[in-house]
Amino acid sequence: MNDGPKKAGIVYLVGAGPGHPGLITRMGYELLQHCDAVAYDALIPLELISSLPERVERHYVGRRAGRHSMPQAEKNRLLLDLALRGLNVVRLKGGDTSFFGGSAEEAEYLAAAGVQVVIIPGVTAASAVAAVSGLPLTDRRAASWAFFATAHGSADEPIPVPWKEIAALSGGTLVIYMGLANLEQTVAKLLEGGSDRNTPCMVVQAATTGVQQILESRLSDVVADCRARQIRPPALVVVGGVVQHRASTFSHATPLAGKRVLTTCCAQETEAVCAALREYGAEPLPYPTYILENSDDAQGWARFATAAASGGWCVFTSSTEVRGFVDALLRNTFDLRSLGKLRIAAFGRDTESALLRRGLRADRIFQIPPQTLSPKYLTGGRSSKAARLVIISEQISVKPEEWADVIRLNLFRTKPASWETHWLQEIRTNSTDFILFDNPAAVDGFVQVLGLDEARSLSGRCKVIVMNNAAAAAASRWNLELSVEFAELFSEMFRT
Numbered sequence: 313m314n315d316g317p318k319k320a321g322i323v324y325l326v327g328a329g330p331g332h333p334g335l336i337t338r339m340g341y342e343l344l345q346h347c348d349a350v351a352y353d354a355l356i357p358l359e360l361i362s363s364l365p366e367r368v369e370r371h372y373v374g375r376r377a378g379r380h381s382m383p384q385a386e387k388n389r390l391l392l393d394l395a396l397r398g399l400n401v402v403r404l405k406g407g408d409t410s411f412f413g414g415s416a417e418e419a420e421y422l423a424a425a426g427v428q429v430v431i432i433p434g435v436t437a438a439s440a441v442a443a444v445s446g447l448p449l450t451d452r453r454a455a456s457w458a459f460f461a462t463a464h465g466s467a468d469e470p471i472p473v474p475w476k477e478i479a480a481l482s483g484g485t486l487v488i489y490m491g492l493a494n495l496e497q498t499v500a501k502l503l504e505g506g507s508d509r510n511t512p513c514m515v516v517q518a519a520t521t522g523v524q525q526i527l528e529s530r531l532s533d534v535v536a537d538c539r540a541r542q543i544r545p546p547a548l549v550v551v552g553g554v555v556q557h558r559a560s561t562f563s564h565a566t567p568l569a570g571k572r573v574l575t576t577c578c579a580q581e582t583e584a585v586c587a588a589l590r591e592y593g594a595e596p597l598p599y600p601t602y603i604l605e606n607s608d609d610a611q612g613w614a615r616f617a618t619a620a621a622s623g624g625w626c627v628f629t630s631s632t633e634v635r636g637f638v639d640a641l642l643r644n645t646f647d648l649r650s651l652g653k654l655r656i657a658a659f660g661r662d663t664e665s666a667l668l669r670r671g672l673r674a675d676r677i678f679q680i681p682p683q684t685l686s687p688k689y690l691t692g693g694r695s696s697k698a699a700r701l702v703i704i705s706e707q708i709s710v711k712p713e714e715w716a717d718v719i720r721l722n723l724f725r726t727k728p729a730s731w732e733t734h735w736l737q738e739i740r741t742n743s744t745d746f747i748l749f750d751n752p753a754a755v756d757g758f759v760q761v762l763g764l765d766e767a768r769s770l771s772g773r774c775k776v777i778v779m780n781n782a783a784a785a786a787a788s789r790w791n792l793e794l795s796v797e798f799a800e801l802f803s804e805m806f807r808t
Contacts, residue, residue: 318398320427321348323391325415327408327434331546332520333357333586335435340402343432348399351390354734355406355546357521362598363582369399372734384414388421395427406546408436412462412489437548438487441516445526446559447550449485454553457484463498463549464490479505484552491515491549496535502551507531512555517547522595523570528555566593567801571745574774576601576754578726580632584662585750588805597744599735601757602726604632606640609722613644616702619719623653624700625690628674629681630659631666633704636723638670648672654702657690660806680803683781684709707751707782726753728760736762743773746795748802750779752786759790768792777802 324343329335336344336357344350344360347368352361354374361370371390373382382390394401409415409431419429438460442449449458459481461473471494478486479502488498492515503509509532517525529537531551538547573594577585586596619626628634641647648671658664658674659681667674682689685708687699698716704723712718747770749755755778759767768791775795778784779802787794 318396321395321398321400322428322430323395323401323403323418323422324430324432325403325405325409325419326432327410327436328352328356328360328404328406329435330407330437330440330519331355331357331524332590333359333583335440335520336360337432337434340404340432340434344402344404346400347402349394350402350404351387351394352404353406356404359582359586359596359598360404362600363579366579366603369394370732372732374734384417387414388418391418391422392425392427395422405434408434411436411438411460437489437519437546440519441487441548441550444519444524445514445516447514448554448557448559449487449550451554451557454557455483455485458487459484460487460489462489463492463494475501476505478502479507485554486551488549488551490545492538492543492545492547495538495549498549499531499535502531507551511551512553514550514555514558515543515547516550517543517545518595519548522568522590522593523572528558566591569593571595572597572742573746573748574599574739574744575748576758577748577750578602578604578632578753580604580635581630581750584631585748585806592801592805594746597739599731599739600729601755601761602753603729604636604724604726606636606643607722607725608643609640610644612719612721613640613646615717615719616721617646617650619700619702619717620650620652620654622700624655624702624716625657625687626651626654626702627657627685627690627705627708628659628663628667629705629708631662633723634663634666634670634672637704637721638672640721640723655690681705681708684711686711686714707780726757728757731761739770743770745774746798747771747774747776748779749777749783749787752782755783755786755790755792764790779803779806 326340326343349369351371351373373387391401391403403418410433415431422429438449450456459478463471475498491498511531513529513531513534515527515534515538525543527537527541527543571594573589574597575585576599579600582598582600586598589596641650655675656672657676658667659678664674664677676690700717701710701715702719702721704721710718771792775798776787776792777798778787778794784794
């Protein structure tokens with residue numbers, strides 16, 4: 313036995329990108345999947361956190377305008393304590409770690425304590441804003457240089473940016489990070505320094521997210537225009553002639569543009585659900601209301617062996633079922649060869665893709681399960697002798713007399729999740745437009761996390777969408793009012 317001190321873990325300072333989860337680097341994403349603990353800021357795409365395994369420690373250290381959650385000294389100490397416990401830690405920051413992110417302070421503190429630090433760059437907001445708005449930060453017609461500054465400093469110190477000196481320059485682009493809080497003072501100093509009142513300006517709110525807004529103005533009007541449009545942080549301000557050389561960027565109409573959707577699915581399904589919502593223009597708020605744990609079903613697997621040998625159907629309705637099935641197959645001393653004579657049916661493209669990733673090809677592929685699953689439905693209407701049916705989803709309804717045997721494999725058990733304090737603060741102060749439930753466990757977990765009174769209050773302020781009859785029944789038990797106006801849109805979204 314080794315009774316010596318535990319070896320310290322490594323702290324990775326990772327840039328998460330400007331808002332869309334796909335803009336984290338591949339290296340940063342892989343480190344996040346395999347870390348022991350994560351300390352994350354505000355404005356991080358939350359599916360990066362919500363989809364992590366339950367074993368990963370989560371520590372929120374972010375701050376929003378007017379709501380500072382943890383002083384920098386405490387953040388430094390937290391990272392050190394985690395590393396000294398032998399944990400590998402991802403310190404996840406918005407944008408790029410080296411742009412106005414405080415990384416130097418954390419890296420210096422940890423290095424001085426003998427902890428190894430690795431810095432992983434990310435996409436910074438200026439690059440993202442340029443891309444989504446078709447804006448060249450430099451252009452031979454208008455700008456040969458770009459100046460990056462922050463308009464948000466320490467609460468006790470003035471911002472040491474030479475605004476007047478910058479205003480006296482010409483032929484360049486000024487990019488202001490965190491520019492809204494002090495925009496009026498910043499504009500006044502630029503005008504005082506000699507900037508032309510008609511200098512083109514652009515403000516981009518929440519770049520690359522579903523609530524992104526782009527405002528074009530001129531320097532003398534930009535403060536009033538931001539107020540009129542109710543532009544909110546996070547936002548980046550661009551000042552200079554390049555604004556009038558924006559390229560026309562293609563953007564297709566999205567039915568949920570600007571809408572926030574509270575998703576309640578388990579962590580294993582978070583990324584797929586959020587990806588579908590983003591395709592339709594929405595900004596997902598992934599707050600899992602229940603946790604899936606592996607469940608042993610010895611009796612079910614014994615019956616499965618009989619079905620595999622004699623033939624029948626094995627039906628999957630989600631990628632989570634596919635993953636859980638293959639994992640349980642191996643845990644129960646089976647492998648893919650054990651499927652024997654079973655044919656496979658998949659509902660949904662994501663389910664089909666999950667099967668293919670695991671070396672399985674579906675014999676029949678459908679969009680959504682029918683109200684009642686019969687042998688004829690699976691065979692395309694042809695008469696069929698009664699066969700055995702292996703199913704995982706509790707949402708699939710069958711008539712037992714139509715089948716030789718119905719085997720419901722219990723791959724998972726559920727338990728209520730708990731929400732971070734700042735998650736609760738977020739939905740209390742900024743109501744979502746929709747709440748999405750995909751099964752009864754999500755509904756019940758929602759009520760248990762919030763309490764019945766607050767769950768009803770929140771659901772009453774937005775539109776509640778359910779994806780199937782079982783979720784609808786659970787919502788009705790708790791007297792949560794359902795919306796039918798957008799039900800078909802959401803159903804179409806997850807069919808495709």
